[in-house]
Amino acid sequence: MLELDDIGFCYPESGWVFRHVSLKVPAGAVTAVLGPNGRGKTTLVRCAAGLMKPQEGAVSYDGAVGFVPQARGGAFAYRALDMVVMGRVRQVRLFGTPTRDDRVAALDAMERIGVGHLANRQFPTLSGGEQQLVLIARAIASQSPVLVLDEPTTGLDLHNQAQILSLLRKLVADGMGVLLTTHHPDHALYLADFVVLMDGPDDVRSGPTAAMLTDEALTRLYGIDVQTVTYEQNGGGARRAIVTRYGDELD
Template identity: 45%
Template sequence: MGSDPVKLRIEGASQSYDGERWQFRDLHLDLRTGEITAILGPNGRGKSTLLRVLAGLLKPSAGKVALNPQMGFVPQEFSGSFPYSVLDVVLMGRARHIGLFQTPRKVDVEKAMEALDLTGMAGYGQRNIEALSGGERQLVLIARALAGENAVLLLDEPASALDLKNQDIVLSLLATLADRQGLAIAFTTHQPNHAVAVADKVLLMLDQARTVFGATDDVMTEDNLELLYGLPIRSAKLGDGELMETAFVPLFRQRDRKGNRP
């Protein structure tokens, strides 16, 4: 797509596996240079399905998809069964440049190391991928996508299994990649606060294949999130001055704990 700020676009897209139950219908969505889009929805609503459509791994039942060959896909987990080194895993992201049955060149190793450095994992190149923590493996998978010199980055729940600190590390990395590298990024999440932290735009996947898409501040409201998740949600302004942030809190049903009684 050259200098066009739109790096990936779907128009009027609909998806159903059986022609009866639809994950989404008549969806219009574009991913732009330097922008982050968060995709939110409950389990089974079709977030991962939509990501597969965006990645070109699944053809939609209807509509048009303008794919981008310079696209990196980051799954939730590394699925290899062989004890690969971290560097070997990242070099897999260079497959488009290396070619079938070819040996990685010096430039491929250099690009892989640059990607590891960008994700803060440069010192882990010779480590076994299986020996890393969940947060470290997630950073390696992001490095694998970056090594391919891609313009679009798609991530399937990149922070779902991480503790709070590692969630912040991954989200901050996505912000850096959008702001400094100009990548067009989309990621799925269950956490509204991930979206308000880094996303420019948000797509909510509602029931009955309905969607809401727009600027984060417009889409992320108590009413919309209650409609999305089916339970009361409240927003709160935290901090002060330039550090003021909006946080969304679900109001879970509370147990009457014995220790709280007088």
């Protein structure tokens, strides 16, 4: 369980990014954070992962949190396996080096994610989708019960987006708690149990996905006409999807 209790974050030069944010990320569930650019989504999940300290409120969690940043290549030519072994840092003793068990755990995580065949490839030579999967494997190798991801599908084609979403669903089915940011409301509609909408320092709303991702809420959030439609899936059953009416910006 990851819990944010009435947290707020402020940059001295620009004021409050958000205030009074409370949410829980339980095991076996996904919480998605949505909002326009510059509303503090990345800052919020970095606070949740313990990488930044909020000025107000508290962050607590059982165990540890695995953080997955946006894949941006790498300046150093580490092997993919070495990148994943870095996720074992909490298991390595002070001044120690990774053990055989750490490498086995890293390889197991890569196999679980489906990138074991990339173990000896140099990380910067991988595609964006492959890099993102390796970073997720690194977080899995940490054996953390909660996974925090910052826009995990950014820059990926439709196939790789679907691969990431399917993988996250499998991890959640295994009992992992997931907190992620996304610029794709459709992804949140498909994946998330709970949604956080960030539209200003004092305008952060959260709740169950079906109640939060309404036409009115999304239109207000993004300032463009957004509609949801319901369709029948090939395997049966109805699903909602999001349609954006480009060119219909709101004043």
